[in-house]
Amino acid sequence: MLNINPFREGVKAALPIVLGYLPVGMAFGLLARQSGLTPIEAGSMSLLVYAGASQFLAIDMISKSISWFPIVVTTFFINLRHLLMSSALSLHFKEYGLRTLTFLSAQLTDESFAVAMSNPSKISNRPSYLFGLQITSQIGWIVGSVSGALFGKWVDHKEYGIPFALSSLFICLLVLQINSIHHLWVMVIAGIASVFFKWVFPGNWYLLLTALFASGIGITIEMVMRDQK
């Protein structure tokens, strides 16, 4: 059942994400239109797939006349990183029915995950909060996509610092995660590792590799510190 107060809190927490999703969604809608998709098709993709990076890549592949199968395979690999986010979130939701878990997991994105994790006490066993956060974000993404497909050619997406909106959101969310000296070290190591992995490996593998490597380092640091005490 939906609890209205945590739901509202979740909606509010999503607003900075919406600010970032609207222009990026519009850019997606515009490009989707240019690659031959209709506004309804662009909107359906944002409704049923809801994964920014793979949607942009799909559009790029569609415009190169690549068939659906390689696009789906690529999408799968890009979005494997959600395995780790979903695992981290699962610690906060015990004993909920599959229907609730289906709704919560279907709308998981990098941004909503990061906002949820910036204050874990808000999400722990409060599915309504997470639902409010995620549904609001996705509505922002869908509205952006459809309006971009309809009116995108009259808006300049490269102006007014729009390209940096989501980057700023991520920087702030990263800073909010630094709540101990261990986390600071993990950030430094993950930062170096991500640049190295992206440089060496193709595609989006660096995200998954960095997450596994750096959280492994996190465990090691914590174990060593604990043994010293």
Add this chain to the structure above:
Amino acid sequence: MRISVLILILGMGLVTFLPRFLPMAFLTRWAIPERVKMGLGYIPISILSAIVFPILFFNVEGEIEIQAHALLSAIPIFIFAWKVKSLWGSVILGMLVYWGLGFFF
């Protein structure tokens, strides 16, 4: 909607849904070892670092190259986020700083 596009969207939707759903469905029902829990606690900061740092060191073609415009914009946001801890403020300040610096790049 064209049937070929529908197949594409449903296929993409399915392969995106599974990695989002499966851990949530199973791990909430299993007992998680302490060390794995500890590791999962570092997933948010690891993934966020892996999203943020490459923005500063790779160009849009994915080649390694210092992004002076993004780097100079990121530093004040980093400090602001550290002091004020406001998502809204960071996004708006980030856009303003990036836009302002745009006149020099």
